[in-house]
Every structure is written in structure tokens, then in C-alpha cells.
Amino acid sequence: MTKKYKIISKFIKDLSSETPNVETYLFVRDNISNYQLNINITSKALKNKLIEINTTLKFEDPSENTHKSHFEIVSATIVQVTNEIKEKDELQKIILCDVQNEIYDELTKSFLNLLHNSGYPNIKFEKKIDFEELYNQKFN
Template identity: 65%
Template sequence: MTEKYKILVKYIKDLSSETPDIETYLYVKEYISKYKLGIDISSKALKNKMIEVNTKLKFEDQEKSKKKSYFEIVYSTIVKIDNPIKDKEELQKIILVDVQNDIYPDLEKSLLDVLHNSGYQNIKFSKKVDFESLYQKRFN
């Protein structure tokens, strides 16, 4: 089977770690287990059969707490589509599943490094993201 795409470049496009003060840090350190990971994927066509895929991870408090930290990373991947793709769904699946499966380990490590370097050493993401399942839920 031939690959339908090739990753040309991947890099951190934007990064944010916000903890406004020490009181917030101490509060968040105690309650960070309640934080949730959110994912947003967008893409735009470039020239020469290339696509920019931006994957945004947000790790944030879902509660209405006044003391909260905010963590976000936008990971940009430039993909070249090798063979003509006739089906829009096939292209969507490449962007939303295949590319994500390829880049997610690096993206997750980058976000965890930010969290650890922000003083939250014991954070791990317990569940691996199943992009295939998310894709199926979205389109079925």
C-alpha cells in the first residue's frame, strides 16, 4: 500500500501556559486532576497539493472556579498529498485520523513537558486519544 500523504514539517505554532499567581498555582496543583483535555483540528489548503493541519490541545478546568490555570498548544503540520484524492471523505480521514495518529505522540509529549515545567510534575493523560473512534462518531 502506498502512503497517501507525506508529513513535510511539524512544529509548535503557538504555546500558552498561564497561572496568574501563587495562590492560583497552589489551588490548581491540588485540583488539576479535574482538568480536561480538549482537542480541536482545523486545516487549510496550501499550494502544490499541500495542507496545513493545526491541532490544538487545551488542558483546562471545566468548572467555574475563579482560580484556574490555562494550558494550550497549537501544533502545525504541513502535509503533502501524493496521489489525487477524489473523495472528500478520504481527505477528511487523512487529516482527522491518519495525520493525528502520526503526530499525537510528539504533541502530547510537548504539552506534558509544558505542564511539568510549569510545576505540575505528576500530570499524565490516562486515556490515549482514539482518533478513528472520534472520526466515526462525528460522521456516523
């Protein structure tokens, strides 16, 4: 099966690590296991069958404590789709599933570098996100 899209370019649009003070750093370091990885995917149509896909990863503490650090990366992927794409659901699958599967490993590697360089060297994301499964849960 031939791909109906081509990744033209990708780049880090925004990168953020915020730890306001030493007390917060020490608290977060001891409680980093409470943090969860969240993902958000948005897209915007451009000219000439181009689409900008923004994939945001946030590593955050869902609890209500006052000592929190903020970690976020936004990756932009520019994709050109072929004329063969006629259905909206076909385009959705490319944006939410196919492109994500292609960029995810590199994106998480960049994000983990940010976390490690921010003073949290032992963080790993054990579970790889199954975009195919998430897509099927949402749309089937």
C-alpha cells in the first residue's frame, strides 16, 4: 500500500521546562512518579494540500499540590497529502495515527532529553502510545 501523504518537514515549535525554585525541584524530584504523560494533537490546513500537525506532549502532576514543575514540548509536522484522499476519516487517520507513529520515537527522545537536562535523569516512558488503538477507540 502506498502512503497517501509525505512528511515535508518537522521541527520543535515550543519547548518548556519550568521549575520555579529549589523547594519545588526537591519536591518534584521525590514525587516525579506521580507525573503523567499527556498528548494533544491539533491540525491546520495550509495551501497546496499541506497540513500543519502540532503534537503536544505534557508531563504533569494531576494532583492539587502547590509544588509543581511544568514540562512541555510542541512538535510541528508539515505534511503534504495526495489527491487520492477523498474522505475526512482517511485524513483523520493520517493526522492522528499514521504521522504520529512516524514522529513519536524522535519526539519522545527530544522530550526525555529535556527532562533529563532539567535535573530528572531517571525518567523513562515505559509505555509506547498505540495511536492505532486510540484512533480505533475514538472513531470505531
